[in-house]
Amino acid sequence: MGKKQYNRREFINRSMQVTAAVAVGGLATLAITKSKAGGTVWQIDPFECTQCGRCATDCVLPVSAVKCVHAYDLCGYCDLCGGYFKPGVKDLDTGAENQLCPTAAIERRFIEEPYFEYIINKDLCIGCAKCVAGCSSFGNGSLILQIRHDLCVNCNECTIARVCPSNAIHRVPANKPYIIKGDFVADENSRWENPT
Amino acid sequence: MNNESQNINKNTVTKPEVLHRKLNGNTEWKSYFSSLCGCSVFSVVKFKITFFILFLLISFSSFSQQQRFPKPEFETGYTQPTPTTPEPRALAWEYIDVSVLVLVMSLAAWFALKRRSRKGLLWLSVFSLVYFGFIREGCVCSIGSIQNIALTLFDPAYAISIPIILFFVMPLIFTLFFGRVFCASACPLGVIQDLVIIKPVSLPVWLRKSLGLIPYIYLGLAVLLAATGSEFIICRYDPFVGIFRMGAEFTMIILGIAFLLLGMFVARPYCRFLCPYGVLLGWMSKFSAKHLSITPAECIQCKLCENSCPFDAIDAPTETLKTDEKKLNKKRFSIFLLLIPVWIFLGGFAMSKAHSFLSKAHPDVYLAELLIQHPELKEDPDNIDIQTFLSSGKTMEHLVTEAKEIKQKYYTGSWILGSFLGLAIGILLMNQYVFRRRKDYTPNKVDCYSCGRCMDYCPVKPTPNPSREGNEPTPNPSEEGNKATPNLRQPEEGGPLQK
Ligand code: SF4
Ligand code: SF4
């Protein structure tokens, strides 16, 4: 009887093994049929971002992986830059009290009358989106927020994406990791599309 | 259902306030937007597929999308710089991670089953802690990959990447063959807890068994929330990832440290009483083809290993039951077996009552209910979520329809979740009356993490394998572990061991 029981147990064990293997294999196969080679990363769609400011505060990193990026193609090189100056400033100079950026991360450089170039110092930028909001309101919208992939650790679920009020953060194909605004004419094609 | 949707939990009202950490001065711009933006409408067409629903077009008119100022024609030969776009981590690295994982698990299996070396497992766990924990910063881990699998099965728009599938599947396969060697020394969450064990206390069975139900709840909830596209709770409440990254939300760091402190006395608290992946690994391990054994040969009933396991995972030998006890046991077993469908139904029914509450985890449902309950919040300029919704041009009806559909999914989902939990409870109760005859002290295959501690306590020396007489270490080519570590010290106690 002992032997018979042993065999029965052995048999149950064996069948459960097969069942488990089939279940895991089936799940894996199902997942693989839906998989995409290449992987994804998180990115902000600048056309959807409403500059709420959570990008600065909600990244898991101590200093956000989101930084302002200047899409120079769009920039008007304005003297009165809506992204650089606080609204209603008197003097258009580089005084800290005139600057919109809380960390003075934007460098203003004279090029030729009447044009100025604005360069973001990514080491100072905290991704607060104030300049982005200013530029979108008064300028061409050439300052945008992007997740910088040299900093981002590509969390399984981006914590900013979870709280972004305009759902502007998506998984994008890793081979097209940025959504930089371009010339508005060419722009339609460069828009990110859903991976499927 | 509508009535239910009106029931808003009191403490959830405070949630937006927490979320609305605003940066000063941002509001001033908002008023400028509205005056400037009406003029230009740049329709953004984007397919947004959240969960099963295809949201239709969203047109955005909330801010300027027009080139107001033409691009200047420079005369001084200025060349326009291009924005820097550093590349993400190469995909090759992800495959390297998977290979390292497989290698570590093969080594762990070899250490646990063949070499019987606790030391080997220990050093392997230190390596995993450094590599998977601090270098890879604990993301994506196998535990979190449950959610990616759930999301990809239910969300047609989400395409999972192959390394994540492998992270999910490989440990399960290894466990099916060799027991929970992944937990022994590959899982960064497990090893960080394993390394802090100082003076483990033994917990009473009833407490272990009832706390052991939490992982089932966690697993079910995680799958439900991931499948409905709400959020990834395993990642959000991972207590150790903040330590691996050396920075996270303050509360999460505190939680991680608390777990480690607790873990000095209650060994591996996360593994035993929370880890949702551990549930799956336990199932696999229960039927594993091979498993670590405490003694290398015959157990001599010396009882030295009895209290060696910090996780109370060693089953003591059992006495033979008397015939009348056997009969009683059989009877109780049949009763509890018949009760299982009742448990399943009760679980599903109870959980379906909670679907409305659960569905608030989805931001759309949350927002819709908040707006229905507190329409006055529309005037609150500090509530970013509501203000963004109002300026997005989406109508309230649209939002409510979406929220209702999501709730419906939650209704179905909570029935399934509840039935699953009912089944787990039913089986737990039934198993009380399953009698297993055991001659020797053996590791409980479900709970044992194959950490190898108990092996060190066993005084029995392995019987040399007659086929490998003479202590000639003949590396077995089928052993991946052997090949990978040619420079490891030779076994001290005779040849390889018999199971
Ligand atoms: S959280 Fe979203 S809306 Fe807010 S700044 Fe970041 S991307 Fe823009
Ligand atoms: S205003 Fe904010 S987003 Fe813009 S450069 Fe400064 S820190 Fe970065």
Ligand code: SF4
């Ligand atoms: S994925 Fe993680 S690190 Fe990257 S931006 Fe989002 S929260 Fe920050």
Ligand code: SF4
């Ligand atoms: S039980 Fe979970 S957390 Fe613990 S080692 Fe296993 S997979 Fe990791």
Ligand code: SF4
């Ligand atoms: S190997 Fe031994 S000590 Fe370690 S968990 Fe298993 S039974 Fe416990």
